[in-house]
Amino acid sequence: MIALCGKGGVGKTSVSAVIVRTLCQSCPGKRILAIDGDPSVGLATALGVSEKGTINDIREDFIRLADQRKDAEAIEMLHEARDRIFDSLVETDAFSFLAIGRPESAGCYCSVNDYLRDLITIVADHFDYVVIDGEAGIEQINRRVMEKVNHLVFVSDASRKGLDVIRTIDTVAKELVVYDKAGVILNRLHDPKVAENLDLGGLELLAAIGEDPLVQSYDIEGKSLLTLPDDTPLCQGVRAALQKMEIIA
Numbered sequence: 001m002i003a004l005c006g007k008g009g010v011g012k013t014s015v016s017a018v019i020v021r022t023l024c025q026s027c028p029g030k031r032i033l034a035i036d037g038d039p040s041v042g043l044a045t046a047l048g049v050s051e052k053g054t055i056n057d058i059r060e061d062f063i064r065l066a067d068q069r070k071d072a073e074a075i076e077m078l079h080e081a082r083d084r085i086f087d088s089l090v091e092t093d094a095f096s097f098l099a100i101g102r103p104e105s106a107g108c109y110c111s112v113n114d115y116l117r118d119l120i121t122i123v124a125d126h127f128d129y130v131v132i133d134g135e136a137g138i139e140q141i142n143r144r145v146m147e148k149v150n151h152l153v154f155v156s157d158a159s160r161k162g163l164d165v166i167r168t169i170d171t172v173a174k175e176l177v178v179y180d181k182a183g184v185i186l187n188r189l190h191d192p193k194v195a196e197n198l199d200l201g202g203l204e205l206l207a208a209i210g211e212d213p214l215v216q217s218y219d220i221e222g223k224s225l226l227t228l229p230d231d232t233p234l235c236q237g238v239r240a241a242l243q244k245m246e247i248i249a
């Protein structure tokens with residue numbers, strides 16, 4: 001289970017998509033699940049799939065019934081939630097995709113959220129690799145998506161703000177013990193050499209990726225990153241990071 005987090009716009013979604021792609025290439029026959037945990041979405045486009053439904057749709061339906069005091073129907077719905085989550089999975093030959101959707105509505109529905117999180121964990125158990133394109137903060141990953149991940153990958157550009165976000169999330173993540181191993185992918189560096197002088201707060205540097213002109217043009221055209229050539233900086237950097245994490249050989 002690999003989760004990505006970091007400030008907005010640093011490349012989490014792009015890196016997540018290329019991680020999925022690299023796992024598909026390097027681990028044939030393994031079951032791979034990509035989870036879009038960011039309400040601002042984007043992973044579906046980067047992976048060239050269309051969303052079927054989100055976990056939040058299920059939650060909203062339940063809340064609507066509960067608010068209307070249709071208790072029996074609401075309970076029935078929760079019983080069906082597991083099947084609905086499996087129905088929401090988009091399956092391709094190479095990987096599956098699941099979207100979490102928008103954050104919870106106002107009000108406390110913690111028990112519903114906990115229940116859905118347990119169901120996501122049950123779904124994830126059917127896969128060999130799970131890649132989560134997270135929101136900016138680890139609290140969300142912990143609260144909404146997963147109890148614990150194996151690899152937490154922080155993504156940042158060279159900006160002070162990007163690195164501050166990483167250090168803050170890392171402090172929280174350590175307290176909550178949400179990961180086994182963590183590391184940093186620096187992305188969109190104008191000069192990869194600047195990586196040497198950045199303060200990563202003691203975290204391991206997994207890869208330093210430069211500005212990749214092809215990624216930009218794919219983004220503008222809304223093209224899937226699955227078709228990016230292998231020798232581009234993003235693909236090479238992600239491969240190096242997965243090797244450093246000993247996820248692939």
Ligand SMILES: Nc1ncnc2c1ncn2[C@@H]1O[C@H](COP(=O)(O)OP(=O)(O)O)[C@@H](O)[C@H]1O
Pocket residue numbers: 006007008009010011012013014015042187188209210211212213215216219234
């Ligand atoms: N290495 C890179 N080189 C050039 N552009 C990049 C690179 N990585 C990401 N981008 C671009 O940066 C923007 C933000 O990337 P995205 O993956 O959506 O970030 P996040 O998910 O962290 O918000 C997108 O337009 C994307 O195409």
Ligand SMILES: [Mg+2]
Pocket residue numbers: 012013014038041042133
């Ligand atoms: Mg994103």
